[in-house]
Amino acid sequence: MKLQGKFALYNAVIKIVIILLIGTLLPMLISKVVLNHIDRQLTDKKEKFIHNLSRNEIAGVTDSLYSSYNILKEEFIQLSAIPNTKYRENRELFIQENRVIENETAPFRILQYEFSYEGHPYLLEIGNSMSEIRELNETIRYYTILGLVVILFITAIFDIAFTRFLLRPFYKIIDLRLKTAGSPEEFNFEEIRELMTRVGDQFRNQKQFTANVSHELLTPISIVYSRIENILILNELDEALSDKLHGSLKVLNRLKKMVNSLLLISKIENEQYHKNDLIRLRKLVTAVLEETEDRREEKKIRVNLRLEQDMHVIANESLLHTLFFNLINNAIKYNRQEGTIRISDQVDEQGYSIFIADTGIGMDAGELERIFKRFEKLDTRREDSFGLGLAIAQSIAGFHRIRIEVSSEPGGGSMFRLYFPAESLSRP
Amino acid sequence: MNVLIIEDEKMLALEIGDFLEKEGYLCEWAKTCEKASEKIYVNSYDFILLDLGLPDGDGFDLLKELKALDQREDAVIILTARGAVEDRVRGLDLGADDYLAKPFSLLELSARMQAIKRRRYKISRNEFDIHGFSIDLHNKEVRFHTEKVPLTPKEFEIFHYLVLNKNRVISRMQLTEHIWGDVLEINSDSNFVDVHVKNLRKKLAACTTTDWFETIRSVGYKINVT
Incomplete structure (x- = not known):
């Protein structure tokens, strides 16, 4: 059942209970009040009657019965002498019983009063018809229930409209997140739990898989590599053969690096790295520049390092080192002879940026789109580059929620921007 | 000098042994943790080349076992395909002398062994x-x-x-x-x-x-x- 239906049902049940309660209690209360009122009236009348009683009037009653009633037989009064044996002085009693007045039976509320007058005991009975009151009671009950039923319907309609209004955002979320997301209407939480277990298992499997793959792929490479080296050590080796074997070693080495690169990306994407080192970016960049000094020397590339901010970042140190190494190495590899690498920074409200710009061959729009893709070899100007360096950089950046943006023009150099989100930063 | 090669891959162990024997070392080979453990208790070695991923256990446990023995100076070089940084740090923390990720160059292995010899045994010429x-x-x-x-x-x-x-x-x-x-x-x-x-x-x-x-x-x- 829909949530809204449940709300409406709950409201209706509560209201019906209240109506039944009022419908039974109200008539009971009314009859109680009315009876009290009648009893008081009867007592008043008795007092008046007793007060005005005279000897002459009583005299007529001694042997027979005095009675009187009004025209509509709504009230009657009756005085009779009673035998001494039954008499109890000043006994007052209210009873309710049917009386026959001129062949008409009707229910009456009667006050019985016993008193003595000049030594003779008498019973005085004053009655008031109840039929009218019963009818009134019925009418009140009828209208009460009718009124309450009408209220029930009106409030139920309002309830439904109101809960629908209240629950609208909730249904919107359900529609958006669950139904249109392709899940079945009857959502099963057991399934979610199962799904979570499955995801957990797969995560563990993935980790295990990565470890196994590295072993299974790297061990055979290792065997062949060692074997070729052992052959190369043999003294009487033909020079041409030696060249070929060295070439094979080079290929094996490339294979090794490709496997390692893919494993690294896979490990990053499976979140198998922690990120809780506090790293001083200026120090990290300086370390990478020192490490790449020899590579720059070959092309006589100058570095213009201008980091104004002393920013600290929470990240994985070895991964971040690899990220900067790959970008700076890239800026060296694709730079021109005696080119420049400019490294600068900038702070804004949302975060912190480091720019790495080179004076290299640059890229056109088509190349820019592809540079972060794995195994996308760029144009023929760049020999045997597999683009994995930038794919790794992209994975590392994604893992740390660092945004990489590239702007470049053919012949005009490229600029990489690393955008660190504010939450990963801390200034000393 | 004698070397214990702990390596589950026979062909690789043979290639390493072949190379080191030409370099003048005496080599023994253990394929499993169990065999290696026996050998370590019986003999002491100048070098132990330790693979971490063994079929019947973890190389780190073997390293701990060795380090728990008294009066032993065996130099340990970890050779592994598990190239994780944590493994390298852990291995060196546990007392390994060096760490080489597979695939490695035999010449590089030899150079590392020479360096250890210079540091520890002062045998090699300076x-x-x-x-x-x-x-x-x-x-x-x-x-x-x-x-x-x-x-x-x-x-x-x-x-x-x-x-x-x-x-x-x-x-x-x-x-x-x-x-x-x-x-x-x-x-x-x-x-x-x-x-x-x-x-x-x-x-x-x-x-x-x-x-x-x-x-x-x-x-x-x-x-x-x-």
């Missing part, structure tokens, strides 16, 4: 003499007869590695990996090592003729000693 140059490993300097040759640290490393592997062709790749480490870069056959070799050769040539310092076209370099 000086090499070659064509009138003497290499002082202790002070990290090269002299021509008595004259000091002003080499940069990188040039010194290159010269040392080539002399260590004299009469062998050392490719640019092997040289680069030895000097700059195993950087994760596909295209590591960069020419930047050539700049250093060129400078080194220039400085050596200023002292004497260097026709023994050969460039093998499209491969690498070789220092010939007769």
